[in-house]
Amino acid sequence: MNNSPLILLAAGGTGGHLFPAEALGVELMKRGVRVRLVTDSRALRYSGLFSKDMIDVVPSETVRGRSPWSLARTGVTLAAGTAVAFTLMRRSTPAAVVGFGGYPTLPPLLAARLLGIPTVIHDSNAVLGRANRFLSRRVSAIATSLPGVLDQDPALAVKTTTTGTPMRPAILAAAAVPFAALDSAGPLRLLVVGGSQGARVMSDVVPSAIGRLEPQLWRRLVLVQQVREEDFSRVRATYDRLKIDAELAPFFSDLPARLASSHLVISRSGAGTVAELGAVGRPSILVPLPGSIDQDQFANAGVLARANGAIRIAQGDFTPDRLAAEISGLAAEPARLTAMAAGARTVGKLDAAERLADLVAKVAGIQD
Structure with a gap:
């Protein structure tokens, strides 16, 4: 497995972001691909697929206010996180980085772009979240859960695939x-x-x-x-x-x-x-x-x-x-x-994890 390709999954430390990342991770591992999770410290409490030795914590901060002090603090933290993620990726050399939304995805996705590593973002909402909206023009591909999310923006629509939301086994x-x-x-x-x-x-x-x-x-x-x-x-x-x-x-x-x-x-x-x-x-x-x-x-x-x-x-x-x-x-x-x-x-896609894994494999150049 050490010679198999590595995909980094970046997600905010809440269930809405982590559960789809876990479902994709399960599918990629079935295909012989290694996965690691890049997230914030909240995910250390998470008890799903990703054990602590599969998690890399990168500094991150959510925009919590519009005051100059708040914005400056967020900017400094995200810059520090991007530097940490840059070092992480130079060491681990992933084939691609996949983001699932939330501000903790910004540092790893920005670091991947600086290093020329292929990137994908996935958004579960009918409207892109703020972090994904910022990243959307900077990534290689976009996956959405629901149809028509980016139909009004031709530049983004052309690199968008509707995959659905990868589902946990109980669903x-x-x-x-x-x-x-x-x-x-x-x-x-x-x-x-x-x-x-x-x-x-x-x-x-x-x-x-x-x-x-x-x-x-x-x-x-x-x-x-x-x-x-x-x-x-x-x-x-x-x-x-x-x-x-x-x-x-x-x-x-x-x-x-x-x-x-x-x-x-x-x-x-x-x-x-x-x-x-x-x-x-x-x-x-x-x-x-x-x-x-x-x-x-x-x-x-x-x-x-x-x-x-x-x-x-x-x-x-x-x-x-x-x-x-x-x-x-x-x-x-x-x-x-x-x-x-x-x-x-008709809205649900039970094969969403497989669809998203196919897209990631294509972007990463690791298709069979």
């Missing part, structure tokens, strides 16, 4: 479970999820919306909801009063399996969530996180909505009355849920 297993058509008299399985920024609005709106449903629908609901601990008692009290079959928890370790068993998902529309809904093929009501600079979640939800796989509701319109009307309408039209599941599946 691939969930994708093998067919959508179970809703029986008009049977249980309606509803999954409500939201990350640290999303769960509060779900706790505020969803229980009140459930309370507005017709009582005969209460008896059919099988509800699983992610709830922050500080919201737990009030959400539980509402469902207990309505006698709803509800399982509540701050975190579900088996979320892919629960996704597979659902008739309808209510969620934010982060890149990973949208990619997983497409891969598994489940209908959804998506509430984009408001206030982001790039409105990436709004754009992500739009991809599924245009495919007839989701209903996109802006947070300002996400009221108990609106949500209750949407749930009631879907429950009354089982065929529509089945059609939405099929529409969502």
